Amino acid sequence: MGNYLERLSQQDVQYRPRSSPLPPTPLVSKPFPPEPAFAPEIAFLRAYGVAPAVLIAATEAAKCGVSADQALLGEGLMPEEDYYRALAKKLRAPYYCGELAISPDVNPAKAVASGMAALSPNPLGLRAVLAPRGASIAFLLSAAEQQRLPASFVICSPQRLAALLRTRMGEQIAREASNTVERLDPALSARRGLSRGQLVFVAAALILASFAALAAPVALTLPASIFLWLLFACAVAIRLTAMAANRAPTPAPEVADADLPIYSIIVPLYREARGVARLVAALDAIDYPAAKLDIKLVVEERDVETLRAIARLHLPARYDIVVAPKGRPATKPRALNVALPFARGAHVVVYDAEDSPAPDQLRKAAARFAADPGVDCLQARLVVENIDDCRLTRLFAIEYCVLFDMINPGLASLGAPLPLGGTSNHFRSDVLREVGAWDAWNVTEDADLGLRLALFGRKVGALDSDTYEEAPGELKAWLAQRSRWLKGWMQTLVVHSRQPRMMARRMGAARALVSLVLTASTVLSSLFGPIMMVVALWRTFGPSWLGAPTSIDIWSAVITLLLLVSGSQATLIGAFIALGGRRLGRLHALLPQFLVYHALIPVAAWMALFDLVWRPHFWAKTEHGKARTSIRLALAAA
16 A cells, blocks of 8 residues: 555646646746545554645545545545555554454344444454444544544455455345335245246136147137237237327436435346456546546446456456356346446446446436426436438337437327336436336346336336437347347246236326337237238138138238237337437338348347246346447547
């Protein structure tokens, strides 16, 4: 630490504003002006060689409404370990590196939040480890000066204490992270698959269908077709209504820095060593007081490469590296649940490893939360960054434009249940914990959480802000990602159809119906929509040896084609408007191919169904860092 402080004391010049050149050396020496008064949390550092310029910078940064020590560490003006070692020396207390056992009765999350953990009985008579912040530091320093400080505690940095607790209580943390929703209500978790009632219903339906297929095929195909026609028609109507209701959210008044809350950012990482530096650059570009950011990078214990890549960056104290302990299932939502209990922010946002959020996104979200107490979650728009990599990424970008620029904001305007996207979801932290956070057993945890928020009467809004992310540019990667999404939608459909009466009672009949139609139509249209169309056309216009088509065959073809045309028309209209709003008119020529692109979805859907049977909770990892182009950088350059 001494060497670091010595180097830091020689760096006064780097903290001068760039607009203020160094003054010429005076010919006549003048007395130095007195040093400004610093807050007690940082003033003691002068005795250990920390330069005044560093403390001045921390004092300025603290004007955003945080304590001087949080400003100093959050802004990266001094490593957290060095600060707390200096504090321990000032308080004449031992610095704790894990030598003594922490009491097994300690709650890890509460200990980190309070900055105190009880120690197990030990021969030294030490009772607690302290990782103080702000006013607690000032109190300890004042007590030490008055020689009223008991000698029964040790000092530790907050990050070291959190890491030690997570390491020593990993089994407990892993267990709790896997069961957040089950502890709330087992019926809301995807862990156990079909319920007993659902199994009976499915078995009875299969038996009846088998008899009907043998005795009277029309008795099977006609009711099934009518059900699917009604479902698809309702889905098209909901999407058209949502697109018609789409309105730009009213911008909320800006919130002054001093009134901004602490904001937690959780980023789950797995095999992302190559992209860590780019991710950190994107997070550092966020326009939010650094001292009010609480960034959790969650890395699986077995992912040594990513952990090493992060360690090489020597990140400031606003970054907290959360190592997710071994446990089942090995999914993104479980990793999020590991980090959430340690999040200090009033609000929480989730980003993926490849995300580049708009710099002002957190400010906009904080302003919306402050202006509208009824909003509990905000979904920002997701935009494909590598649009120009290939034809597949262009078609993916069109799909995202329709969903995040048209349908989701429209559903939010209608107050309808909104299945969330996998990233850029902003939450009130207390509400997120109240509804059970993420279901670790659902591989499309975002859609499930959006519907669960509606189930608990919570409101989801659309945020007028973009997050750029990478789309898969290879068919194999696209199919793996899409099959995982559809497998998760199947799990979500199973979960939210277990208790339809309870769902209708809590949500209201209309919102419950919209919720079920959105999930069921996504799954069933992917599985059976193209098959229905092909069968109807084949029966109507197929070879003569099939026999003359019956009136049922003709009407079936007509209704199927009408649904196909209306659904395609709705999609194309939404895409045309959304692309125009994005100034991506050059992609209009791809709209006919966009319909062909949808023919890939049934392939992914049947892959998802088989995967759901054989390995329901397996997480197919999407590899990132393969993008060759960036529309975000191109727009910035233009």
